[in-house]
Amino acid sequence: MLKPLVHNVLVSINGSESSSRAAMYGILMAKQQHLNLKFVYVVDTATLKRLTISHFLLEEENVSFAQNLRADGQKYLDYAMMLAKKKGVKAQAELLEGSVWGEVISAADKFKAELILIGGSGTRTSVHAAASGSTGGHFSLVDKEIIMNSHCSVMVVREPKIEQLFRIA
Numbered sequence: 001m002l003k004p005l006v007h008n009v010l011v012s013i014n015g016s017e018s019s020s021r022a023a024m025y026g027i028l029m030a031k032q033q034h035l036n037l038k039f040v041y042v043v044d045t046a047t048l049k050r051l052t053i054s055h056f057l058l059e060e061e062n063v064s065f066a067q068n069l070r071a072d073g074q075k076y077l078d079y080a081m082m083l084a085k086k087k088g089v090k091a092q093a094e095l096l097e098g099s100v101w102g103e104v105i106s107a108a109d110k111f112k113a114e115l116i117l118i119g120g121s122g123t124r125t126s127v128h129a130a131a132s133g134s135t136g137g138h139f140s141l142v143d144k145e146i147i148m149n150s151h152c153s154v155m156v157v158r159e160p161k162i163e164q165l166f167r168i169a
Helices: 017-033 045-053 059-086 100-111 126-132 141-149 162-168
Strands: 008-013 036-043 091-097 115-119 153-157
Touching (some): 008 059, 008 100, 017 059, 115 141
Parallel strands (some): 008 115
16 A cells, blocks of 8 residues: 655745635645644744844844744744634644744754645735745745755645635535
């Protein structure tokens, strides 16, 4: 008998609607296929550090901004965990700090993920748009780096009716 191709799925959460849809997709996958699921949010301290070094941000602003991003990240992770609980899916959540794409890939490796899910519209919150180089409907620089450097498969979730499917599942 063949071993399942996917057992552990990591979902990258960034506060965008598309990452929420990726979380819903991951939850439904985990429920249907009995997969292990983990959500990660990365506070982009690498970009904050570069902005501070270049004197675009003062050190005090950097600290304040990072604290706000941590709070936002925890809120987004809590939301994803609440969605998973609603569907009876056990999941893990982790708040990380550093370079977003590097931390997502590292978290996937540590989790032994066979699949990373990312949101597919290219839309980011204004914070992430500035930090990750998002450009309209195209992949952000972060998404491109995850896709190009991941040690496992990466799936871009573009399911347009995932919210309706999630409600009825």
